[in-house]
Amino acid sequence: MCQLLGxxxxxxxDICASFSGFRARGGRTDEHADGWGIAFFEDGxxxxxxxxxxxxxSQLAGMVAEHPFQATNIVAHIRKATVGTVRLENTxxxxxxxxxxxxxxxxxxxxxxFVPRLEGDFRPRGCTDSERAFCWLMDGLQSRFGDVRPDFDxxxxxxREAAVTLSHYGVINFLLSDGELMLAHCSTRLSHVLRQAPxxxxxxxxxxxxxxxxxxxxxxxxxxxxxxxxxxxxxxxxVGMPAGSLWGFRDGRVLAxxxxxxxxxxxxxxxxx
Amino acid sequence: MCQLLGxxxxxxxDICASFSGFRARGGRTDEHADGWGIAFFEDGxxxxxxxxxxxxxSQLAGMVAEHPFQATNIVAHIRKATVGTVRLENTxxxxxxxxxxxxxxxxxxxxxxFVPRLEGDFRPRGCTDSERAFCWLMDGLQSRFGDVRPDFDxxxxxxREAAVTLSHYGVINFLLSDGELMLAHCSTRLSHVLRQAPxxxxxxxxxxxxxxxxxxxxxxxxxxxxxxxxxxxxxxxxVGMPAGSLWGFRDGRVLAxxxxxxxxxxxxxxxxx
Numbered sequence: 001m002c003q004l005l006g007x008x009x010x011x012x013x014d015i016c017a018s019f020s021g022f023r024a025r026g027g028r029t030d031e032h033a034d035g036w037g038i039a040f041f042e043d044g045x046x047x048x049x050x051x052x053x054x055x056x057x058s059q060l061a062g063m064v065a066e067h068p069f070q071a072t073n074i075v076a077h078i079r080k081a082t083v084g085t086v087r088l089e090n091t092x093x094x095x096x097x098x099x100x101x102x103x104x105x106x107x108x109x110x111x112x113x114f115v116p117r118l119e120g121d122f123r124p125r126g127c128t129d130s131e132r133a134f135c136w137l138m139d140g141l142q143s144r145f146g147d148v149r150p151d152f153d154x155x156x157x158x159x160r161e162a163a164v165t166l167s168h169y170g171v172i173n174f175l176l177s178d179g180e181l182m183l184a185h186c187s188t189r190l191s192h193v194l195r196q197a198p199x200x201x202x203x204x205x206x207x208x209x210x211x212x213x214x215x216x217x218x219x220x221x222x223x224x225x226x227x228x229x230x231x232x233x234x235x236x237x238x239v240g241m242p243a244g245s246l247w248g249f250r251d252g253r254v255l256a257x258x259x260x261x262x263x264x265x266x267x268x269x270x271x272x273x
Numbered sequence: 274m275c276q277l278l279g280x281x282x283x284x285x286x287d288i289c290a291s292f293s294g295f296r297a298r299g300g301r302t303d304e305h306a307d308g309w310g311i312a313f314f315e316d317g318x319x320x321x322x323x324x325x326x327x328x329x330x331s332q333l334a335g336m337v338a339e340h341p342f343q344a345t346n347i348v349a350h351i352r353k354a355t356v357g358t359v360r361l362e363n364t365x366x367x368x369x370x371x372x373x374x375x376x377x378x379x380x381x382x383x384x385x386x387f388v389p390r391l392e393g394d395f396r397p398r399g400c401t402d403s404e405r406a407f408c409w410l411m412d413g414l415q416s417r418f419g420d421v422r423p424d425f426d427x428x429x430x431x432x433r434e435a436a437v438t439l440s441h442y443g444v445i446n447f448l449l450s451d452g453e454l455m456l457a458h459c460s461t462r463l464s465h466v467l468r469q470a471p472x473x474x475x476x477x478x479x480x481x482x483x484x485x486x487x488x489x490x491x492x493x494x495x496x497x498x499x500x501x502x503x504x505x506x507x508x509x510x511x512v513g514m515p516a517g518s519l520w521g522f523r524d525g526r527v528l529a530x531x532x533x534x535x536x537x538x539x540x541x542x543x544x545x546x
Contacts, residue, residue, distance in 0.1 A: 042325075045361025050320060063336055088318025097369065117299055119420060123373040125317055147392060192441040 002092070002108045003032055004190065005232075006175040007074035009224035010251035012042070014068035017212040020077065021232045025064055026055030026078040029207040035091040035251050038076035039104040040069045041179035044246035046102040050091045068217070073177045076270055077106035084128035094134045094176075096122060098142060099149040103178045105134035108229055109171025109187055120185035133166055136175070152181065155250050156256055163246050163260045175227060182249040184227055185260065186241035193238045194239060195225040196252070203233040223252035275365070275381045276305055277463065280347035281455035282497035285315070285526035287341035290485040292349065296338055296479035296506045299328030299351040307478040308364040309334055310507035311349035312377040314452035315340045319375040323364045323468040335393045341490070346450045350379035357401035366448075367407045371415060372422040376451045380462055381502055382444025406439055407504035411450070416450075424455065424523065425541060429529055433458060433519050440517070443542045448500060454520040457500055458533065464504050468524070469496040476506040496525035 005022045007015050019038065027033035036058065037050030047069070055061040055078055060160045075094035084090040093106040107130035112253075114129055119224065122135040122142070140162060141155075150158070157178075166172045173190050178181040182189060199215030212233075231238040244261030247254065278295045280288050299308035309331065311534060322341070328334040328351055350365035357363040366379040378474065380403035386410075394395040395415070412457055413435060414428075423431070432449075436458045439445045446463050449456040472488030476495030485506075504511035516518060517534030520527060 042361040044324070045323075046398075047321075047323065047361060049325060052315075052318070059336065059340055062330065067332055086317040097396070097398065101398060123370070125319075125370065125374060152362060181279075189433065223433065 002080050003030065003078040003103045003229045004106055004173060004175055004227065005074070005076035006177070006182055006184065006226055006227035007059040008177070008249040008252055009072050009222060011219055011222045012070035012072055012232070013218060013222050013224055014070055015074050016083055017205070017214065018063055018226055018228075020065040022056075022076060022078070022228065023055040024207040026061070028056040032078040032080040034086045034214070035088075035092050036077065036082040037093050037106075038064055038070040038074065038117070039093045039095065041073040041177065042069070042071050042193075044101065044179065046095060046104065046179065047246060048093060050088065052086050052088045052091050058130060067149060071268035073179050073182055075104045075106050075175045075177055083111045084126055085202040087126065090128045090131070094131050096134070096138050098126050098138050100151040103138060104175065105130070105137070107177050108173040108189075109134060109180060111166065111169040111172060114166070114169040130166070133172065133174070137142050137162055137193050150247065152255060156183070156246070156258070160258050160260060164260055167244070167260055182225070182252060183228070184241070184247045184249070186245050186247070188245060189229055190227060190241045190251065191229075191238045192224050192241060193231070193236050194223070194224050194225055194252070195219070200235060203235045206230075206232055225249050225252050225254070275353050275510065276303065276351040276502045276522075277379055277446060277448050277500065278347070278349035279380050279450070279455055279457065279495055279500035281450070281522040281525055282345050282495060282496045284492055286491060288347050288499070289338055289341055290478070290487065291499055291501075291505050293338040293483075294480040295349060295351070296328040296331075296334045297480040299334070301329040303402050304352040305353040305529070307354040307359045308352040309350065310364050310366050310379075311337055311347065311512070312366045312368065313344040314346040315342070315344050317374065317452065319368060320453065321366060321368060322376070323361065325359050325361045325364050338454060346452050346455055347536050348377045348379050348448045348450055351450065355383045357399055360399065362399035363401045365403060367404050369407070369411050371411050371522035372420070374451050375451065376411060376412070378403070380406060380445060381446040381462075384439065384442040384445060387439070387442040391509065406445065406447070410435055414493050415529055425528060427523050428520070429456075429531070430462050430523045433531050433533060438520050441531055447495055448503065453523060455498070455500070457514070457520045457522070459516060459520070461516055462502055463500060464502075464511045465498050465500040465520075466504070466509050467496070467498055467525070470494070473508060476508045478506055496523050496529070498525050509517065
């Protein structure tokens with residue numbers, strides 16, 4: 001299994017505090033030492049920093065934890081290899097271009113015997129079940145909707161069916177973003193927290209036991225949602241997302257959530273805010 | 274205009290010394306202060322570090338100059354915006370996936386009124402003439418050869434015709450790589466130098482006036498070609514590539530070179546080594 005970290009915000013913001021705790025899971029506070037990566041959406045552009053090495057020891061990851069890259073959407077991943085060798089090409093997040101914009105995907109879990117037929121530009125570069133799932137999603141979106149990006153409700157409904165299908169092959173916690181939307185599927189374990197003014201001035205990072213000020217240098221108008229496999233801080237109202245639920249976020253708000261298994265999804269009080 | 278830097282090597286090697294001089298051109302020794310980027314091919318994977326800021330002041334660029342990322346192919350670019358705003362999405366090098374592998378492209382020059390019709394996944398994310406040219410090349414390769422990557426001679430012959438076509442629209446010095454091949458077109462200005470054992474123990478960087486040891490920590494079996502808009506060092510045998518010539522490199526060797534304008538291309542003595 002691996003670890004996920006995501007951000008969706010109405011204004012560009014950094015994730016230094018959260019990432020400084022998150023990166024410790026790459027070999028120090030957890031065993032996920034087979035690589036790490038982080039994707040920043042900046043305006044219409046995308047920057048991905050990644051390495052097939054433990055993030056807790058990485059000079060590059062250290063710089064990411066200190067350098068306030070500003071982004072409205074961020075997808076980060078720490079890898080424990082279950083399928084695929086330890087190589088850069090197998091390191092999440094993965095990226096492809098669809099409808100003229102970059103899409104990014106990171107996966108926690110393992111899919112068994114998921115070997116769809118893929119052609120064209122959505123063929124995997126590496127050999128992970130995760131990249132196959134991403135390419136299958138991109139291929140499906142293009143096949144279903146052609147050259148025109150559908151509206152959110154249509155896209156979300158299609159993605160729900162796709163998540164149900166993928167769930168038949170195993171555990172598929174994922175974060176998927178095009179720089180505007182953050183689409184998150186909780187198969188077994190994923191939490192999120194809302195951060196907005198007034199910001200917590202003092203929260204303690206679970207992984208480093210350090211205090212940090214979430215409001216430092218942040219525009220008071222910023223409203224963001226942070227998603228992660230395991231809550232990063234004490235002293236914050238993390239919402240455990242129900243197993244078998246798909247979520248859509250934009251501008252730091254929950255747009256929608258639907259179950260991807262039988263039964264209703266519990267609606268966290270703030271989820272519909 | 275912009276500045277290009279490329280590496281093609283038979284063994285993974287770093288480009289720290291060359292990049293430390295190159296990055297100074299991003300606002301210090303030259304005026305190209307509108308962004309920078311560098312792509313490293315590591316095994317089958319790709320890492321691109323980029324910013325829409327001057328490389329000479331960038332913390333990230335400083336780390337790249339010090340951190341020995343090992344790669345067999347590297348494409349770097351420093352931007353002076355001529356077409357397209359100063360944004361991350363307009364920062365070279367650009368990347369797309371074709372035939373299941375990443376391709377990277379960086380351009381020096383300006384194409385006038387080059388607005389090809391592009392569809393599918395090879396549509397530009399930004400608004401530069403450079404990304405349009407790259408997408409047009411990727412689209413053309415896929416349209417011509419379908420899902421099967423052609424052999425080098427076939428690919429090179431097709432790319433020559435494409436370079437001739439692009440040259441009708443303006444200046445198109447470019448570096449194009451899929452992690453195995455380095456394809457370089459000199460429209461007006463591009464040079465390369467061969468680096469192999471015995472390595473120069475003491476060369477002076479043109480941009481920083483510092484000395485460096487090209488053999489330090491390098492496997493003696495390494496053979497690499499470094500390409501750049503303007504030679505980076507004194508004391509090395511830089512080969513000025515003829516205006517209107519396309520070059521193909523693999524494993525630090527020249528595979529082929531052909532003219533993209535009327536007349537013969539001068540064959541540098543070592544070019545056929």
